[in-house]
Amino acid sequence: MRFLFLNLLSPLFSKPYYRHLLNLRHSLPLSYTTTMDAVEEALRKTLASKQASLEAQANAVRDLKASKASKPDLDAAIELLNALKLDKASTERKLLDAVGGANGGNGVSNEVFRQLVNNTLERRLFYIPSFKIYRGVAGLYDYGPPGCAVKSNVLAFWRQHFVLEENMLEVDCSCVTPEVVLKASGHVEKFTDLMVKDEKTGTCFRADHLLKDFCKEKLEKDLSLTVEKVVELKHVLAMLDDLSAEELGAKIKEYGITSPETKNPLSDPYPFNLMFQTSIGPSAASTGYMRPETAQGIFVNFRDLYYYNGNKLPFAAAQIGQAFRNEISPRQGLLRVREFTLAEIEHFVDPEDKSHPKFVDVANLEFLMFPREEQISGQQAKKLCIGEAVSKGIVNNETLGYFLGRVYLFLTHLGIDKERLRFRQHLANEMAHYAADCWDAEIECSYGWIECVGIADRSAFDLRAHTEKSGVPLVAQEKFSEPREVEKLVITPVKKELGLAFKGTQKMIVEALEAMNEKEAMEMKAALETKGELEFHVCTLGKAVSIKSNMVSISKVIKKEHQRVFTPSVIEPSFGIGRIIYCLYEHSFHTRPSKAGDEQLNVFRFPPLVAPIKCTVFPLVQNPKYEEVAKKISKSLTFGGISHKIDITGNSIGKRYARTDELGVPFAITVDSDTSVTIRERDSKDQIRVNVEEVASVVKAVTDGHITWANAQSRYPSHSSVSVDEE
Amino acid sequence: MRFLFLNLLSPLFSKPYYRHLLNLRHSLPLSYTTTMDAVEEALRKTLASKQASLEAQANAVRDLKASKASKPDLDAAIELLNALKLDKASTERKLLDAVGGANGGNGVSNEVFRQLVNNTLERRLFYIPSFKIYRGVAGLYDYGPPGCAVKSNVLAFWRQHFVLEENMLEVDCSCVTPEVVLKASGHVEKFTDLMVKDEKTGTCFRADHLLKDFCKEKLEKDLSLTVEKVVELKHVLAMLDDLSAEELGAKIKEYGITSPETKNPLSDPYPFNLMFQTSIGPSAASTGYMRPETAQGIFVNFRDLYYYNGNKLPFAAAQIGQAFRNEISPRQGLLRVREFTLAEIEHFVDPEDKSHPKFVDVANLEFLMFPREEQISGQQAKKLCIGEAVSKGIVNNETLGYFLGRVYLFLTHLGIDKERLRFRQHLANEMAHYAADCWDAEIECSYGWIECVGIADRSAFDLRAHTEKSGVPLVAQEKFSEPREVEKLVITPVKKELGLAFKGTQKMIVEALEAMNEKEAMEMKAALETKGELEFHVCTLGKAVSIKSNMVSISKVIKKEHQRVFTPSVIEPSFGIGRIIYCLYEHSFHTRPSKAGDEQLNVFRFPPLVAPIKCTVFPLVQNPKYEEVAKKISKSLTFGGISHKIDITGNSIGKRYARTDELGVPFAITVDSDTSVTIRERDSKDQIRVNVEEVASVVKAVTDGHITWANAQSRYPSHSSVSVDEE
Incomplete structure (x- = not known):
């Protein structure tokens, strides 16, 4: 146990590269990363x-x-025994509550809530399991009409909030990707999950899932665990993503974990690549993959985009598109899927200047942040001002901080509850070795805290990887307004002398001399000047040789440079659109009692921006005159680009409200005259009376966010009608 | 030749099913479908x-x-010979012009024009060959910033024009598709192209491409062809898509066609499936494909969508998304690609009532139509009124006609030249056997007439195919307001008598009797009543048996029915978004001379709706005060959702105009004071003067199409400034 503990914290265990690639794929079960x-x-x-x-x-x-004691003595002893049993049971209940957390103690209600939301979502066709009539495919979902509308609203707002606001260069790249690109990015080699097979049936499982399920089950149900065992299991959970195949295999053996259904023995874990593989063209010789993220399309186009931007930094490119991951066994419904929409930004910046001109615009924002230190010391996320977080060095730089702020504004504007949104910093072992800093926007839902946006400073890694593989330099230049004088180290081995002294090994010694850094070279220079000779270790020879002052000349010269050539750093906010939308569904979902009080009615309290249908139009009663007015209003709404629904069924107004509340429709126009009509707002149930001619433009103004509902209420007379209202 | 001629027109040659599947993939070279x-x-x-x-x-x-004739005689004869040579050369030139058409006579200028457009598109990053730094992949292209913006403008307008206007149910389905779905649709078996291999190098070619190239080259360059040979080659071209593997192979052998580069012999043609194949999940047992069209996602969800629509017909579902086709050897640049965006509509309708309530809205539209008859009789497309086309039965039904009209409005609104847009009806041999009618919106560009939208009445084929394969009935019900009396035929074989008479074969006879249609049954009834006996042929027995009147009872009864259950017909307008955009580029492209007259400047005359950037903001001269105003205007434009670009470089206004003309920016705001500024319209070069506070809303109004530029000119003073204007 102690050994495990030490090992888990050692850097040997961390696979930061791998960790990055799985970005957006998992959220650490945070309750387990802190100590008990x-x-x-x-x-x-x-x-x-x-x-x-x-x-x-x-x-x-x-x-x-046994000693046949007296009945009163025995009774007293039994009574005490029973009291102790009750007492223990009470402690057990307390412990069950304490360990359950989101999935245990409140688990039942979380589970019930999730069922309720998901039933409503599926019944109203927000989503549909793909290919349902063929019994579906795990991890594939279709967006039905309201879900598709929510998605396109979210994406339209993303474009307005990020692309337009920041003048980003939006691109749209291929999903089919040739192997060479994903070899350069590391996906071919490392974008894998560890898999085990049922040795008899051949069924595949994610090795970490089985270990996780085992540990969670033990922790939540086995109350007899020792404190030491609890700590051990919690650490296994915390370090799950960092275990090697061998370590995972060892744990599975140690705990005696078997195939979940059959209880058959399991194979050793082995890596399974998560990309969908295909071949491009007819010859089968050209391997391709469906892209696992959109970012690579931007990186390979860096040179053209930099040129398009007038060879100036910083600039950001953005892309919205499908990404594909062939999960071994998808779980968690809409959160872990095999095909999903990503919206990614790659902000390219000079590594020597990561300030941001618009940082002041967000500097005063305060939101829940969960820095590395707080996580390690077992504290909770806390409200921090982003300006302060950057100035104190908690967040690495202004550009990263700016995006944290912009992401916060984006998510809360969509309707994400700001109390259930936190920005969690990656721990050292989660982060790639090259990354400067990395934060996840996590949203709390019935599944726990879910990583929905990753915001990483990835330094120059990606551009360098593609430069190396393609041979095309993906670099930026800073032209100096005036040439700058730069001190340069010049090391000139005297080949003739070296050749005489070290026949055969001369080449390695020349290379070793030329490879010295400034410090080594200056030390050698000093030694040669004072002593005329020194021992010099040559790695490639595996031994030291004696260098004399006539064998090398070392000097510093001043050179004029006209420009600086460098690989830009990239700061990458990456949005899992489907996850954001799912969390939004949970945060928007409410129930309210029907008027009769006999049932709970479901409401999605979407902001108008997000709502799939902005408005319904109901004639109060079936009447050709009212239907005519309703059609006229519908035409104006269509012209204004406002999605809406006419309901001319004879159903009661209450029933019609209930039906559209489940779709989150924020406004309802009731036609009860041919000159003026009422608009009812979903959440307050307040109504105003507006002229038929004006009504479409009022709904458009409130929907587009140009005026608030309160503004509208102050401009138009309120309408109260008991007979017209609810259920 | 005669044999071929006959064969090509025979229905045996037509592979209508296959033809449909390749929908949107090719455009018939129409010049060859008509007779010479x-x-x-x-x-x-x-x-x-x-x-x-x-x-x-x-x-x-x-x-x-030879006869040593006199010099004057010989000279006169030689003179005549030379005159005849000149005369023949002149006829040859005329013939070359006549046969060249789009790719011949005007071929050179078409080629040059295309180069000019494509150079501009690639230089300004409208598109980028995907993975360019890795030398690219044929048939894959990325949209760079302006191309991506044009695409999202086109899609946004598509949503407004179709989805919102018609209240369609938009869905968003998986690209990854399990095999069973594409087996049901026929793609696994039939979505193939015929391929030949260079027998030595193994390089693959599309067999029909090689044959097509051969015939075209012959027709355009070999002036010695006999009229019969010309007719033959033209018919081969016209029927290219309908040739079987054997026929294609025979033609390739007959014409001695070899591998283009190496001149090696070619293999026989064999089918290559055009879908990108992959496997879903870890086991490799579950084959999947990247969808070759979006339509199947809608068909498999029909039942849920019908329910969502309140179990009412007609309704339409729509989908925008990526589709994938693993072309053997992509050609024609952006027109024939391996990954592309489709926008598809499936309009479900009662097969007994294909009228459309909004048909009157389009009935008076007049546009170029090319009905089947005109094509066969070698005429040209002509302007027809769609109302008349439907009433005369040229277009099969109102719903199909309505969509032709709506597609016409959509394309011309985007900026497609209406003189280079025609609706071509499929010939009988192009159409699937189940299709009621089919029209392609073809746009003329430098490649010829390109199929950009297919509008097909596919009857009940797709829903029936999935019903059969999945076992889930994809049907609609019409509930009768009152039960209807329906006459039903009742055939009751008397099994006892049949058993006595035909031991062992009784079962087959019972089935054959029950399978009789009404006519057969009534004839049998009459025969039995008059003669008491008749000879009845039983297919499954391969012989006739004698049926007596005591062996079967046949009668008609009146039954009450409360509803009619039927498979809806589907009318499918399917848009190749990339093709439409490419044609739009060509139609929008113009050149104008620079002011100095020394060069031609490129302009994309996009309508504001389509333009990737709506507006530029230029301070007239470099001046902090003007820059401040420019930034203020930029902020208002961003708030209004108007994409724009500030240019504060000190370049001349002329140079800045030229730069943005190439991106098709329709409006330029020049800041030459801090109270009012000018707006210049790209095509007229007219300018108006507007207050700083108002300018953003004026640009928004013109861009969103709420007012025209002429409206704006009548409201604001015009501004003329020679010094500020052009080059």
Whole structure:
């Protein structure tokens, strides 16, 4: 256990590269990354001591029986035993509550809530399991009409909020990607999950899932665990993503984990690449993959985009598109899928200047942040001002900070609850070695805290990888207004002398001399000047040689440079659109009692921006005159680009409201005259009366966010009608 | 030749199913589908007779020389020979012009024009060959910033024009598709192209491409072809898509076609499936494909969508998304690609009522139509009124006609030249056997007439195919307001009597009796009543048996039915977005001379709706005050959602105009004061003067199409400034 503990924190265990590639694919179960909390520890200890008392008392009762003690003595002892049992049971309940967390103690209600939301979503066709009539395919979902509308609203706002606002260069690249590109990016080699096979049936499982399920089940249900065992299991959970194939295999063996259904033995874990593979063209010789992220399309186009931007930094490119990951066994419904929409930004910046001119615009924003230190020391996320977080160095730089702020504004504007949104910094072992800093926007839902946006400073890694593989330099130039004088180190090995002294090994020595850094070279220069000779270790020879002052000349010269050539850093905010939308569904979902009080009605409280249908038009009663007015209003709404629905069924207004509340329609126009009509707002149920001619433009103004509902209420007379209202 | 001719027109040759699947993939080279035109035929005949005269005269000269004729006689004969040569050359030139068409006579200028457009498109990053730094992949292109913006403008307008206007149910389905779905649709078996291999190098070619190239080259360059040979080659071209593997192979052998580069022999043609194949999940047992069209996602969801629509017909579902086709050897640049965006509509309708309530809205539209009859009789497309076309039965039904009209409005609104847009009806041999009617919107560009939208009445084919394969009935019900009385035929074989008479074969006879249609049954009834017996042929037995009147009872009964259950017909307008955009580029492209007249400047005359950037903001001179105003205007434009570009470089206004004309920016705001500024319209170069506070809303109004530029000119003072204007 101790060994494991040490090992898990050692850098040998961390696979930061791999970790990055799986970005947006998992969210660490944070409750497990902190050490056991004090309450739980106390309860476990209490429980253990109560168990001991109970056993002692049980023995005492047995002894009394054996010794044929008097009935009053025996009764008293049994009564105590029962009291101890009750007492222990009460502690057990407390412990169950404490360890359950999101999936345990409140688990039942979380589960029920999720069922309720998902039933509504599926019944109203927000989503449909793909190819349902053919029994579907795990991890593939279609967006039905309201879901598709929500998605296109979210994407339109993303374009307005990021692309237009920041003048980003939006591109649209191929999904089919040739192997060479994904070899350069590391996906071919490392974009894998560890898989185990049922040795008899051949069914495949994710090795970490099985280990995770085992540990969680133990922790939540086995109350007899020792404190040490609890710590061990929690650490296994915390470090799950960092375990090697061998370590995972060892744990699976140690814990005796078998195939979930059949209980058959499992194979050793082995890597399975998560990309969908195909071949391009007719010859089968050209391997391709469906892209696992959109970012690579931007990186390979860097040179053209930089030129398009007038060879100026910083600039950002953006892309919205499908990405594909062939999950081994998709779980968590809409959160872990095999095909999904990403919206990614690659902001290219001079690594020596990561300031941002518009940082002041967000500097005063305050939101929940969860820096590395707080996570390690077992604290909670806390409200921080982003300006302060950057100035204190908690967030690495202004550009990264600017995007944290912009992402916060984006998500809350969509309707994400700001109390259930936090920005969690990656721990050192989660982060790629080249990354400067990395934060995830995590949204809390019934599945726990879900990573929905990753915001990473990836330094120059990606551009360098493609430069190397393609041979095309993906670099930027800074032209100096005046040439700059730069001090340059010049090392000139005297080949003739070296050749005489070291026949055969001369080449390696020349290379080693030329490869010295400034410090080494200056030390050598000093030594040669004072002593005329020194021992010099040549790695490629594996030994030291004696260098004399006539064998090398070392000097510093001043050179004029007209420009600086460098590989830009990239700061990457990457949005999992489907995850954001799912969390939005949960955060928007409410129930309210029907008027009769006999049932709970479902409402999606979407902001007008997001709502799939902005407005319904109901004639109050079936009447050709009212239907004519309704059609006229519908035509004006269409002209204004406002999605809406006419309902001329004879259903009661209450029933019609209930039906559209489930679709999150924010406004309802009721036609009860041919001159003026009422507009009802979904959440307040307030109504205003507006002229038929004006009504479409009022709804458009409120929907587009040009005026608020309160503004509209102050401009138009309110309308109260008991007969017209609810259920 | 005669044999081929007959064969090509015989229905045996047509593979309508296959033809449909390749929808949007090719455009028939229409010049070849008509018979040879009169001019060409006359020229070829003239040429042949001139050739004969020339040969005769050459013989005459030779004879004169041999007979040592007098010099004047010989000179006169040679003079005549030369005159005949010149005369023949002139006829040859005329014939070359006549046969060249888009790719011949005007071919050079078409080629040059295309180069000019494509150079501009690639230089300004409208598109980028995907993975360019890795030398690219044929048939894959990325949209760079302006191309991406044009695409999202086109899609946004598509949503407004179709989805919102018609209240369509938009969905968004998986690209990854399991095999069972594409087996049901026929793609696994039939979505193929015929391929030949270079027998030595293994390089693959499309068999029909090689044959097509051969025939075109012959027709355009070999002026000695006989009229019969010309007719033959043209018919091969016209029927290219309908040739079987054997027929294609035979033609390739007959014409001695070899591998283009190496001249090696070619293999026999064999089918290559055009879908990108992959496997879903870890086991490799589950084959999947990247969808070759978006339509199947809608068909498999029909039941849910019908329910969502309140179990009412007609309704339309729509989808925008990527589709994938693994072309053997992509050609024609942006027109024939391996990954592309489709926008598809599936309009479900009662097969017994294909009227459309909004048909009146388009009935008076007049546009170029090219009905089947005109194509067969060698005429040209002509302007027809769609109302008339439907009433005369040229277009099968109102719904199909309505969509033709709506597609016409969509394309011309985007900026497609209405004189280079025609609706071509499929010939009988192009159409699937189940299709009621099919029209392609074809746009003329430098590649010829290109199929950009297919509008097909596909009857009940797709829903029936998925019903059969999945076992889930994809049907609609019409509930009768009152039960209807329906006459039903009842055939009751008397099994006991049949068993006695036909031991062992009784079952087959019972089935054959029950399978009789109404006519057969009523004839049998009459025969049994009059003669008491008749000979009845039983297919499954392969012989006739004698049926007596006691062996079967046949009657008609009146039944009450409460509803009608039927498979809806589907009318499918399917848009190749990339093709439409490419044609739009060509139609929008113009050049104008620079002011100095020394060069041609490129302009894309995009309508504001389509333009990637709506507006530029230029301070007239570099001045902090003007830059401040420019930034203020930029902020208002961003708020209004208007994409724009500030240019504060010190370049001349003329240079800045030229730069943005190439991106098709329709409006330029020049800041030359801090109270009012000018707006210049790209095509007229007219300018108006507007207050700084108002300018953003004026640009927005013109861009969104709420007012026209002429409206704006009438509201604001015009501004003329020679010094500020052009080059």
